Amino acid sequence: MRRGFYSRLAATNIVKNKRTYIPYMLTSIGCIAMLYMMFFILQNEGMDTIPGGSHLQTIVSLGVAVICIFSFIFLLYSNSFLMKRRQKEIGLYNILGMEKGHIARMLFRETVYTSVISFIGGILVGILGSKLALLLLLKLAHMPAQFGFFVSILGIAASFFVFGGIFFLTLLLNLRRVHLSQPVELLRGSNVGEKEPKAKWFIALLGFICLGIGYYLAITTESPLQALGNFFIAVLLVMAGTYLVFTAGSIAVLKVMRWKKSFYYKTKNFTSISGMIYRMKQNAVGLASICILSTGVLLMLSTTVSLNFGMEDLMQTRYPYDVNFSFRNITLEEGEDIRNQVRKEAEELQIPYEQLVDEMTLTVSCIYEDNKIIFKNPEDIGDIQVDVVTVIPVSEYERIHGKDPGLSDGEILAFRERGNMGGELKIMDELFQVKEWLKEWPLQVDEIDLFGNAAIVVTKADYDKIYKLQREVYGEYASTMKYQFGMDVQGTKDEQITYAHKLIDPIMDYVHTKYKDGMKSGAAGISVEIRQEEYETFYSMNGGLLFLGIFLGGLFLMGAAMIIYYKQISEGYEDKERFEIMQKVGMSRKEVKSSIRRQILMVFFVPLLMAVLHIAMAFPLISRLLKLMSMANTHLFMICTVVTILFFAAAYAVIYSITARSYYKIVERVA
Amino acid sequence: MSLLEVTNVKKIYSTRFGGNKVQALSNVTFTVEEGEFVAIMGESGSGKTTLLNILAALDKPTEGEVLLEGKNIVHLTEKEISAFRRKNLGFVFQDFNLLDTFSLRDNIYLPLVLAGEDHREMAQKIRPIAQALHITELLEKFPYEVSGGQKQRAAVARALITSPRLVLADEPTGALDSKAAAALLSMFGEINEDGQTILMVTHSAQAASHASRVLFIKDGEVFHQIYRADKTRQEMYHMISDTLTILTTGGEAYA
Numbered sequence: 001m002r003r004g005f006y007s008r009l010a011a012t013n014i015v016k017n018k019r020t021y022i023p024y025m026l027t028s029i030g031c032i033a034m035l036y037m038m039f040f041i042l043q044n045e046g047m048d049t050i051p052g053g054s055h056l057q058t059i060v061s062l063g064v065a066v067i068c069i070f071s072f073i074f075l076l077y078s079n080s081f082l083m084k085r086r087q088k089e090i091g092l093y094n095i096l097g098m099e100k101g102h103i104a105r106m107l108f109r110e111t112v113y114t115s116v117i118s119f120i121g122g123i124l125v126g127i128l129g130s131k132l133a134l135l136l137l138l139k140l141a142h143m144p145a146q147f148g149f150f151v152s153i154l155g156i157a158a159s160f161f162v163f164g165g166i167f168f169l170t171l172l173l174n175l176r177r178v179h180l181s182q183p184v185e186l187l188r189g190s191n192v193g194e195k196e197p198k199a200k201w202f203i204a205l206l207g208f209i210c211l212g213i214g215y216y217l218a219i220t221t222e223s224p225l226q227a228l229g230n231f232f233i234a235v236l237l238v239m240a241g242t243y244l245v246f247t248a249g250s251i252a253v254l255k256v257m258r259w260k261k262s263f264y265y266k267t268k269n270f271t272s273i274s275g276m277i278y279r280m281k282q283n284a285v286g287l288a289s290i291c292i293l294s295t296g297v298l299l300m301l302s303t304t305v306s307l308n309f310g311m312e313d314l315m316q317t318r319y320p321y322d323v324n325f326s327f328r329n330i331t332l333e334e335g336e337d338i339r340n341q342v343r344k345e346a347e348e349l350q351i352p353y354e355q356l357v358d359e360m361t362l363t364v365s366c367i368y369e370d371n372k373i374i375f376k377n378p379e380d381i382g383d384i385q386v387d388v389v390t391v392i393p394v395s396e397y398e399r400i401h402g403k404d405p406g407l408s409d410g411e412i413l414a415f416r417e418r419g420n421m422g423g424e425l426k427i428m429d430e431l432f433q434v435k436e437w438l439k440e441w442p443l444q445v446d447e448i449d450l451f452g453n454a455a456i457v458v459t460k461a462d463y464d465k466i467y468k469l470q471r472e473v474y475g476e477y478a479s480t481m482k483y484q485f486g487m488d489v490q491g492t493k494d495e496q497i498t499y500a501h502k503l504i505d506p507i508m509d510y511v512h513t514k515y516k517d518g519m520k521s522g523a524a525g526i527s528v529e530i531r532q533e534e535y536e537t538f539y540s541m542n543g544g545l546l547f548l549g550i551f552l553g554g555l556f557l558m559g560a561a562m563i564i565y566y567k568q569i570s571e572g573y574e575d576k577e578r579f580e581i582m583q584k585v586g587m588s589r590k591e592v593k594s595s596i597r598r599q600i601l602m603v604f605f606v607p608l609l610m611a612v613l614h615i616a617m618a619f620p621l622i623s624r625l626l627k628l629m630s631m632a633n634t635h636l637f638m639i640c641t642v643v644t645i646l647f648f649a650a651a652y653a654v655i656y657s658i659t660a661r662s663y664y665k666i667v668e669r670v671a
Numbered sequence: 672m673s674l675l676e677v678t679n680v681k682k683i684y685s686t687r688f689g690g691n692k693v694q695a696l697s698n699v700t701f702t703v704e705e706g707e708f709v710a711i712m713g714e715s716g717s718g719k720t721t722l723l724n725i726l727a728a729l730d731k732p733t734e735g736e737v738l739l740e741g742k743n744i745v746h747l748t749e750k751e752i753s754a755f756r757r758k759n760l761g762f763v764f765q766d767f768n769l770l771d772t773f774s775l776r777d778n779i780y781l782p783l784v785l786a787g788e789d790h791r792e793m794a795q796k797i798r799p800i801a802q803a804l805h806i807t808e809l810l811e812k813f814p815y816e817v818s819g820g821q822k823q824r825a826a827v828a829r830a831l832i833t834s835p836r837l838v839l840a841d842e843p844t845g846a847l848d849s850k851a852a853a854a855l856l857s858m859f860g861e862i863n864e865d866g867q868t869i870l871m872v873t874h875s876a877q878a879a880s881h882a883s884r885v886l887f888i889k890d891g892e893v894f895h896q897i898y899r900a901d902k903t904r905q906e907m908y909h910m911i912s913d914t915l916t917i918l919t920t921g922g923e924a925y926a
Contacts, residue, residue, distance in 0.1 A: 265789075266787075
């Protein structure tokens with residue numbers, strides 16, 4: 001055949017199939033552009049030097065991985081859809097005398113064209129958008145904007161390899177499809193008479209059980225530490241449950257609806273229920289994917305948005321005091337010495353401060369058993385439900401509260417949130433008489449609400465006894481006395497930092513010279529936290545996460561949009577015939593229209609509703625996880641979640657209405 | 672008064688950009704009486720399908736009137752048309768037009784459901800019809816599970832279940848083998864004997880020979896008609912064949 005024939009044929013094929021090819025290429029362009037932008041950001045010069053830049057780099061690298069994986073999935077999915085739609089056309093070529101080799105040449109050229117267009121388009125969009133993406137990231141991370149612009153060769157090369165690979169793979173898959181098929185089969189294509197799907201009751205039940213357990217875990221997990229482990233179990237269960245419920249559960253539910261005659265034989269239910277039973281068979285997996293992608297987007301955005309909006313709160317929770325020092329591994333006497341030194345220095349420097357915390361305690365992890373406190377190695381416990389008990393020397397209690405409780409050895413004051421509050425408390429095998437149950441948390445520092453808290457006030461002799469007891473069990477991991485002081489300092493951000501350093505430097509010097517040998521753990525035992533200095537890290541972390549959330553949210557939304565679009569067209573072709581028949585039998589145009597609308601609304605908004613349900617159920621668990629990240633403002637998280645859902649629903653509705661238009665066009669052409 | 676009166680119906684199609692005009696029906700006039708079984712014959716392109724579409728109110732004539740029980744269906748509004756179709760007309764199509772997603776029972780129920788009837792009444796109505804058409808055992812099956820003849824019988828049941836004034840059949844035997852076609856046609860005969868008016872469009876002389884009257888259409892006009900009176904089917908078949916021969920050899924002189 002003449003030269004250039006295949007090239008022209010391939011080009012006309014793409015143009016003729018533009019309804020399916022354009023979304024495919026748009027998806028490719030979107031994915032390529034995103035990947036390029038990620039590399040641009042990674043490669044940006046400033047990234048290494050700005051504080052917090054390394055956090056951003058880690059977060060962005062994570063984004064690269066996710067984009068690669070999902071580009072792969074999305075493009076293979078849409079390619080398989082494309083080829084299914086074109087089966088008849090290719091079968092026709094085969095029957096008209098093109099050999100499979102010729103078809104392969106044609107397909108090869110088509111792939112080259114679409115790839116080249118997508119690649120060039122993607123890189124162009126990427127180059128144009130990269131600066132914007134960078135500025136957005138820097139803005140979210142509260143970093144100074146950078147000037148200058150460059151084209152990332154690395155980005156172009158990486159995109160070329162990743163997407164070149166994906167496109168090559170699609171070509172191979174398509175060639176294999178053509179090679180394996182018979183022309184007659186190709187011609188018949190998608191029109192194979194389909195059986196009505198059977199209801200798989202067991203699988204449906206399994207799906208609901210998976211969802212149920214996942215939800216149950218999410219709602220009932222109390223301890224934030226357990227939440228982390230349970231979160232992944234719950235996510236897996238809910239994902240599996242979603243797929244099972246969409247594939248088997250939906251058909252089961254529809255069949256049950258069909259049994260109910262007075263409900264089924266109503267104009268508005270009749271056509272939609274039977275139509276849906278078929279539709280679910282082909283679409284369940286797609287819809288479940290949309291649901292899971294939507295849930296992912298909502299989760300990512302709601303958490304990252306609330307971390308950002310809750311930054312102030314978060315910092316207040318994580319760093320309750322402007323300046324916080326703590327010394328571990330010290331004795332009561334050493335602590336007393338440092339305390340005096342701090343007071344002296346602060347006075348000399350005339351720092352305008354307010355002392356908020358100034359206390360020495362011993363915090364030990366333990367297990368409560370009724371009226372017994374047991375020290376036990378975590379390896380021997382098996383359960384991760386660990387509590388802590390804070391041991392307070394009576395001298396400290398007296399200093400904080402200004403009164404002497406008059407304890408003698410063997411007597412204690414105790415505080416406990418719940419559980420047995422009898423007259424005795426055993427610690428390992430030592431029996432203590434509880435002189436008084438305290439009504440309030442006896443320390444200045446807040447309770448750590450990750451644990452079930454208990455505190456006991458003991459005499460010096462008993463303190464030593466308990467210290468020894470836990471030392472015997474925990475060995476080198478035993479807790480030590482901690483002296484903590486936290487203060488709020490007046491002044492601007494910079495003044496606060498200056499004051500804090502002025503104060504801490506001489507104290508450090510003092511401690512290091514005096515206790516060189518005594519404090520073996522050295523710097524590890526001393527921690528200095530100046531809240532104003534920590535902002536940068538948190539901004540770059542949380543801003544980076546939000547950026548990634550927005551970016552991946554966009555990617556997922558694009559994927560969902562593409563799946564929805566392809567669903568709409570493929571269903572359009574199938575439904576066209578059905579609605580023609582119904583009109584002939586006496587359904588009015590209006591009824592046809594409303595029936596169509598009902599059906600697609602149901603099909604496409606069910607995943608969204610399901611995603612919202614997932615989010616609602618995950619809410620308690622996520623808010624506990626956020627607490628681990630010091631984001632304790634559940635109210636704010638709730639608002640962020642609701643707002644995110646509203647925005648997402650709006651975006652979803654827009655995608656839906658755009659794609660629904662193409663569906664109506666197909667269905668209504670004759671109707 | 673006749674059940675159906677078609678007077679001077681004319682239909683002109685214009686191509687999309689209004690250039691060429693094609694006359695599908697030039698001037699069609701005929702009537703159908705209550706209880707008749709009328710076949711309309713003609714070659715491909717003679718305007719049969721256009722006529723049927725107009726009778727079914729799926730299409731509007733350019734000129735002329737169509738009266739069903741004295742009511743002019745040409746001037747019905749879009750809204751009235753579907754209700755009209757549902758109440759007064761039953762359809763049987765060449766390619767059955769059953770919905771794959773429904774069992775035969777549900778396919779037959781479809782017009783009743785659209786009319787908003789109670790499901791208990793539907794169950795009562797379907798019983799005698801299914802029995803007469805010998806599909807009682809097949810009702811729970813799906814279209815892809817039964818043969819062409821069985822599908823067409825289900826389609827006939829769907830047409831009959833609303834007790835329509837008029838059944839319109841468009842090449843009902845077109846997709847059936849000769850045995851199934853013969854069975855279906857004798858069933859049409861039985862239904863007609865029970866008083867059902869049927870109007871069937873076909874180009875099969877075999878099919879038309881079952882009718883009580885045959886109309887021939889050529890070039891958009893009613894060219895000729897044959898009454899059965901007390902002729903046997905065999906005689907009827909021969910008359911139809913002869914007429915068709917004249918039609919195709921262009922025997923204007925005999926008209």
